[in-house]
Structures are given as structure tokens and as C-alpha cells.
Amino acid sequence: MTDRKNIVQNILKNKNTKIALKEFPPVFAPTNIALCKYWGKRDLLLNLPITSSLSISLGKKGTTTTLKAIDAPFDRVILNKQTVSEDSEFYQRLVEFLNLIPNRVIHFEIETSSNIPTAAGLASSASGFAALTLALNNFFQWQLTPTELSIMARLGSGSACRSIWQGFVEWHAGSREDGMDSFAEPINQQWAELCIGLNILSSQEKPIGSRDAMKRTVETSPFYSAWPNKVKEDLHLLKQAITQKDIILLGKTAESNALCMHATMMSTWPPVVYALPETISSMRKVWELRQQGVNVYFTQDAGPNIKLLFLQQDSAIIKENFNPMEILQPFN
Ligand code: PMV
Numbered sequence: 001m002t003d004r005k006n007i008v009q010n011i012l013k014n015k016n017t018k019i020a021l022k023e024f025p026p027v028f029a030p031t032n033i034a035l036c037k038y039w040g041k042r043d044l045l046l047n048l049p050i051t052s053s054l055s056i057s058l059g060k061k062g063t064t065t066t067l068k069a070i071d072a073p074f075d076r077v078i079l080n081k082q083t084v085s086e087d088s089e090f091y092q093r094l095v096e097f098l099n100l101i102p103n104r105v106i107h108f109e110i111e112t113s114s115n116i117p118t119a120a121g122l123a124s125s126a127s128g129f130a131a132l133t134l135a136l137n138n139f140f141q142w143q144l145t146p147t148e149l150s151i152m153a154r155l156g157s158g159s160a161c162r163s164i165w166q167g168f169v170e171w172h173a174g175s176r177e178d179g180m181d182s183f184a185e186p187i188n189q190q191w192a193e194l195c196i197g198l199n200i201l202s203s204q205e206k207p208i209g210s211r212d213a214m215k216r217t218v219e220t221s222p223f224y225s226a227w228p229n230k231v232k233e234d235l236h237l238l239k240q241a242i243t244q245k246d247i248i249l250l251g252k253t254a255e256s257n258a259l260c261m262h263a264t265m266m267s268t269w270p271p272v273v274y275a276l277p278e279t280i281s282s283m284r285k286v287w288e289l290r291q292q293g294v295n296v297y298f299t300q301d302a303g304p305n306i307k308l309l310f311l312q313q314d315s316a317i318i319k320e321n322f323n324p325m326e327i328l329q330p331f332n
Helices: 004-012 089-098 124-142 147-158 158-162 210-220 225-242 247-266 276-293 312-321
Strands: 025-036 040-045 054-072 076-078 105-116 168-171 184-186 195-201 297-300 306-311 326-328
Touching: 004 147, 025 124, 025 158, 025 225, 025 247, 025 297, 040 158, 040 210, 040 297, 054 124, 054 158, 054 195, 054 225, 054 312, 054 326, 076 089, 089 124, 105 124, 124 147, 124 158, 158 168, 158 306, 195 312, 210 247, 210 312, 225 247, 247 297, 247 326, 276 306, 276 312, 306 312
Parallel strands: 076 105
Antiparallel strands: 025 054, 054 105, 054 168, 168 184, 195 306, 195 326, 297 306
16 A cells, blocks of 8 residues: 555655755745535545546635744644644644655744635645645755646645646546656646636634545445546536636536535535535525626635636626625736
8 A cells, every 4th residue: 555655755766855954935835726626535545536626726825834944842833923733633734744754853843824714615725735845845955846746735635736836727636546647737828817706704614624525425425426527527618618718618617516516515424515604695696697697607615615707807796796805816
């Protein structure tokens, strides 16, 4: 059986491990929102997905991380200027990730700050593990290739492998047992007018993390068997929509993909429902606006928040109808 440590050892086999004594400037990784979701793993330890997925990175929304070696018996983690308790799951996940480095003798202070709510279904773990991977690469001067960076970030959190890049990104599921063919790559297309609207309805911790919810879905949803085919079709349509800059095709495909993912979750036992009443109200508002001829669509991840997809020309009407609403233009 391949474990995470073997993979990292393999990646680092012929790399430098010079420790830079100077401090590096902070590194940044964007968060990303999947237009075709990653939902279900074929390997729980290596975060290997059952299907490929496609996302868009959110420009300046993400995580900034600084790493320094400290003379202390433990690692120290500072999140948004607050020291994180060693008992917390957040701390444990980061330290487990650091422990994948072969023969690690140094302890780190990881100072990390995120301009998105942590654990509210806005993929903060994606930007967090991507930023940490980039920071480690700088710190040890490994000079990892983009593919290796993506694979390593994936070991922290699946969707982190997509946060190595800005813009549209595809994560290839791969089929190898060791996951060396499961990494993300950018799709070389720009779309300046494309807007993402963040309708943050709750920043509270979600009732169940995506890791457990995915596992439960794969194990107990009678609808999960239909999911891989849905993804295959949607990936094809999304790529077509991106190339043709077709907001209707992009929006329709992303919204339908998100609703199908949530349908697989609702059919698990015990059921997993991330939507709050406010989530449903926002969805209804999107459908009403569409009836009035506005090309606006939504997507939803493992949390209650809604992310809207539309073009710049409709920004004013979107702002009028949704509160709160933060509009991002990932390509500007
Ligand atoms: O990478 P994780 O374990 O945070 O899972 C991400 C799951 C979704 O956000 C719901 C879908 C996705 O592709 O990002």
C-alpha cells in the first residue's frame, strides 16, 4: 500500500533540501470554486478522486503563508493573528502534513492568514494547503515542478491541487494507485467579463466536513453510481463553454452539477444537507432573475453559501438583489 509519506519521499528523491536561513516573503495561493465538483475518493489517504473536476481560482481571495524555522519543541501555527491550539483539528492536519517531510528535524512557525471564512464551504483548506506547499518549496529550495507541487498539495486536501494556479483549472483524476497521474493543470483561457458573486450567508463551521460527507456519499447514496457519468458530460460542456465564452452553457452546467452533487448527499444515510433556508431563498432569487432574462446561475459547495456566475454587464442588478454580495472578477 502506498501511503502519503512514500509519495513525498518519491517526489523529493532527487531534490535539493537546502535550508534557507533567510526568511522568505509570504506566499499566496488563491482559493478555488469548482464548476464541476470533486465528490468522492477512490483512495481516502492519498485524496485520489473518483472523477476529474474543473474549477476557477478566485484571484486575490485566498491564503497567505509565511514559514520560519523556530527553536522550539513543537510547531506553532498562527491563523489570522491568533495562535491555534495544538488540540484543534486544524493544527493536527497541518502538523501531519509537515510530518510527511522525510527526516524532519526542524520545527516551524506557520503564520497563515486567509481573507475568506475558514471552513464555511469556501475552500479555505484548498488555498491553505496550496500556500503551505509553495512555502515549503521555497523554504527547502526543492524546486518542485508544477505537477509535483499539485500532487503534494493534494495530499493535504484534494481540492488544494487546483489552487496552485489562477484561472480555469482541471484536475485529472488519474488511474494510478500511487496517484502520480492525479494532478491539476491550468486551462489556457481568459474571460475578463466573467464575475463570481459571493453570497456569504453563514461563516459558521459546517456540521460535517467534506471528507466525511464524501465518504458517506460513496458508501450509502443509491444515486452515487450516476455521478461519474454526469461529471464526464459536464466536463465536456464546461470546456466548450469556456472556449466559446458562453455564459449560459457555463452557468447551466455548473448549477446542474452542483445540484446533482447535493442530491447525492441528501440521499445518504444519515443525510447530509448543507443548505440553510437562506440558501434556498438565494437559489429562488436566481431562478426568478433568470425568468426576467438575467443570465445568472449559482453553484454551492460543502457549506450553505451560494456563489453566483454572471457577466460584468449584470453586476448592478445582482448587487440590487443579493445581500451580502461581493463581486470578484478572477481574470481582471
Ligand atoms: O478538497 P476538499 O476535501 O475540501 O473537498 C472539496 C469538495 C467540494 O468543495 C464540495 C467540491 C470541489 O471540487 O471543490
